[in-house]
Amino acid sequence: MSFQFNEQMFKDNSFNDTIKQRLTSALNSFSKKNNLSHESSSSNTPSSSSSNTSSSSSASIPISHETNSLSILKSGIVVRKVNFPTIPQIEILDLDIQTTQPRSLLKGMCKISCKDATLQIQTIIESNLLLLNLEEQPVFTTPRMINNNSFQIPITMTFTKIQLEAITNIFMKDHGVSISFNDVSLNFDFDCSIKILQSTIEKRLKNSMKLVFEDILPTVIFNMSQNWFTGKSHPPANQKLIQPNNSHPRMILEESDLQELSATNMLRLSTIISSRHTLSLHSTEIHSLSTIPGCLERQNLYRFISKMPSLTCFDNCASKLQQQREKQQEIMERPSRRKNSHLPSHQINQLPQSALDEHTYNLETITNIQNHLYERSKGDHIAPRRRKVKLNLKKKKTNTNKSLPESKFTEITTQLENEISTEARTTPVPVSKESHDVTPQPDVEDDGKSKTMVSSRKSSNGSVHNETRYFKLPKRAAKYLNNSNNSSSNSITTDMIKTISPPLSPLSLSKNYRDYDNSKGFNFIGLNHHGWRWGINEDQPPPYS
Amino acid sequence: MSFNINWSEIGSDASISEAVKDHLSSYLQNVSLPSFVNNLKITDFSFGAIAPTIILKEITDPLPDFYESVNEGLVEGDEGWTIPSPSDTQFLIEVEYKGDLFVTMSGELVLNYPSQEFIKLPIKLAVTNIGFHSLCLVAYLAKQIFVSILCDVSDPILDEQNSEPLLDPNGTFMAPKKPFERISIIRSMNIDTEIGQQYQGEGSTLKNVGKLEQFLLEKFKDLLRKEIAWPSWINLDLSGDNNEEESIGGEEEEGTGDEIQSDGGSDETSIS
Numbered sequence: 057m058s059f060q061f062n063e064q065m066f067k068d069n070s071f072n073d074t075i076k077q078r079l080t081s082a083l084n085s086f087s088k089k090n091n092l093s094h095e096s097s098s099s100n101t102p103s104s105s106s107s108n109t110s111s112s113s114s115a116s117i118p119i120s121h122e123t124n125s126l127s128i129l130k131s132g133i134v135v136r137k138v139n140f141p142t143i144p145q146i147e148i149l150d151l152d153i154q155t156t157q158p159r160s161l162l163k164g165m166c167k168i169s170c171k172d173a174t175l176q177i178q179t180i181i182e183s184n185l186l187l188l189n190l191e192e193q194p195v196f197t198t199p200r201m202i203n204n205n206s207f208q209i210p211i212t213m214t215f216t217k218i219q220l221e222a223i224t225n226i227f228m229k230d231h232g233v234s235i236s237f238n239d240v241s242l243n244f245d246f247d248c249s250i251k252i253l254q255s256t257i258e259k260r261l262k263n264s265m266k267l268v269f270e271d272i273l274p275t276v277i278f279n280m281s282q283n284w285f286t287g288k289s290h291p292p293a294n295q296k297l298i299q300p301n302n303s304h305p306r307m308i309l310e311e312s313d314l315q316e317l318s319a320t321n322m323l324r325l326s327t328i329i330s331s332r333h334t335l336s337l338h339s340t341e342i343h344s345l346s347t348i349p350g351c352l353e354r355q356n357l358y359r360f361i362s363k364m365p366s367l368t369c370f371d372n373c374a375s376k377l378q379q380q381r382e383k384q385q386e387i388m389e390r391p392s393r394r395k396n397s398h399l400p401s402h403q404i405n406q407l408p409q410s411a412l413d414e415h416t417y418n419l420e421t422i423t424n425i426q427n428h429l430y431e432r433s434k435g436d437h438i439a440p441r442r443r444k445v446k447l448n449l450k451k452k453k454t455n456t457n458k459s460l461p462e463s464k465f466t467e468i469t470t471q472l473e474n475e476i477s478t479e480a481r482t483t484p485v486p487v488s489k490e491s492h493d494v495t496p497q498p499d500v501e502d503d504g505k506s507k508t509m510v511s512s513r514k515s516s517n518g519s520v521h522n523e524t525r526y527f528k529l530p531k532r533a534a535k536y537l538n539n540s541n542n543s544s545s546n547s548i549t550t551d552m553i554k555t556i557s558p559p560l561s562p563l564s565l566s567k568n569y570r571d572y573d574n575s576k577g578f579n580f581i582g583l584n585h586h587g588w589r590w591g592i593n594e595d596q597p598p599p600y601s
Numbered sequence: 602m603s604f605n606i607n608w609s610e611i612g613s614d615a616s617i618s619e620a621v622k623d624h625l626s627s628y629l630q631n632v633s634l635p636s637f638v639n640n641l642k643i644t645d646f647s648f649g650a651i652a653p654t655i656i657l658k659e660i661t662d663p664l665p666d667f668y669e670s671v672n673e674g675l676v677e678g679d680e681g682w683t684i685p686s687p688s689d690t691q692f693l694i695e696v697e698y699k700g701d702l703f704v705t706m707s708g709e710l711v712l713n714y715p716s717q718e719f720i721k722l723p724i725k726l727a728v729t730n731i732g733f734h735s736l737c738l739v740a741y742l743a744k745q746i747f748v749s750i751l752c753d754v755s756d757p758i759l760d761e762q763n764s765e766p767l768l769d770p771n772g773t774f775m776a777p778k779k780p781f782e783r784i785s786i787i788r789s790m791n792i793d794t795e796i797g798q799q800y801q802g803e804g805s806t807l808k809n810v811g812k813l814e815q816f817l818l819e820k821f822k823d824l825l826r827k828e829i830a831w832p833s834w835i836n837l838d839l840s841g842d843n844n845e846e847e848s849i850g851g852e853e854e855e856g857t858g859d860e861i862q863s864d865g866g867s868d869e870t871s872i873s
Contacts, residue, residue, distance in 0.1 A: 059797070062720075150807075406754060427831075429783040
């Protein structure tokens, strides 16, 4: 079985007592609300996961007064015995998760099986079928009664060897769980203290159990789960107290849908639409991507995408041509093998390795591109998350006190870091002599020894922090960080910076990038629509594949 | 300038793996989990034999964004206003890892109704084949360290794994789904799941549910993207006083993303 039930609970009868109480209260509150006779469909639910159909919690032994004298039940229903000798089993057969927004859906298929459960209930019924209710009857229509006494007899019903097997489909959405039961097979042996009624009751019960599993249980579980998830009371569908005509208008859009719609986009779309309700010839202007500032028409989308700043702009021309050639070859060889998830390479936002190796990138450009992409994708109101974590790496010996898990945690942290730092210190890390396209620095390479970076740092108040790191820098860099006031080292550092990242002028792409300033036009991504000219820039046809 | 990391020293030493495993496990036990998750722990952890490649690309001054964030809410001249000082530094690091680190975690989903731990569902996750290749920024200023992952670097090996999803049924489905997905960080990761537990040899357990793995991967990628990818960053504050209570924290390691509650904004948090 996939799910594990709490065996302990089943073995010692505490669970049974709880179920007894709950069932009793459930049956009695139900019978008092609805004046139906002997509707036992809610009493016979051996499956333990759905044994509590009502959410009422107070368990009280019912008194024998009855509010409505039409009912055949003369006292409340008492549950005498409940037992699950075999622990029920739930097995997962299948699981499916759909992550497509906005509604993520979890589908599961389970097999529930329960064997050998017993249930015994007891009540008192009125067996004088000729009993008349004379309370409200006027005297002149009443015949002369010889005997109009009620004859109440107790009845005990025992269900043994209850076997339930069902295959259920479980759907889990944002705010609810719905379970549907298929292939239900329910068997039980029924024993009634009044033998005349035994076969009748058994037949009726088995018929109504079908209804329970098909209809009643799924509804109840769904409502209960909605209550759990939303915390609001939701009126059940079968209650007759609801007025049929609700004055609230039906919501067609769900809240999750509304989050997907961006207000600015809606505004732009409405601008485009209203712009077409005109006889002006303004829209035939040929030198602009779009005549309306900030609005892009669908037919020009491919141009927009190809001009969009992404990290692929750091490709130099040679590699780009080669890429194009390779792509054409690929298309010729495999004409129809493109899966939807595979994006064309110019739309994947990655910095080309060649640009990284040859230092043709520009840090500021990269950060700007990433910022633009972030703003574009996140919408208007979500701030970047910047977690601040207070770290205190001093070696502090705390007493391991189990009531303070934090301090124990501290000790483990410091122990671990001590271990790692000792390991690190014993293995010297030589600096690799191969640096990419950078003139080798003899100063750096001569240092055979390596030191932990910032091994000791004087802070402003004079106290010394011992900090360890996981990787190390050559001594020169450590010195640079230590001596902040040393003017001679400043010149060394500037030399170092110059040699490590030689000032290369970014390629011609930066000229294009400068056009992407924040003018009024494409403010949201930084494209300047006035700088764009028809036919002068290379226009690629829209991708047809 | 690249670093040679003596990874085999860490990998072959079982006691370090054990220590990390215990450290992470105890962290998971102490962090506050949702009520329907129980008993989350790391069952196995190994560093693997392949080391990450760390190459230092540039040492420069920190970006102005960091100064702006430190000086947020302050006016020039206030106490705490930070001006760029020559000892502030920033490293641009290229990090690449295509190794065989693996972690296995186990946990339980519980239903606490009608009584405590009424139904339990055991779940095991095994994470392998982690691959990433990105540019990171590490900046130091005003006694704080800022760590952020800036962008991905194109890597033919990692991208090759994702380009043939038809031929490779065990493919990791990690290719970016939306055009201009800003950053992926994790370029490859395999998660094997096992749901359910056998009872006396009977019963079935679900293994390797593809959809579940995709779901978890997406959640994890989203989590990383939200937490540490530029323009977000992690700020380690080293300016702790001697007299303060120690508050140790760190990022959550590979927990299933949907379990972590999110709080808003860029406020200071100390996770305990």
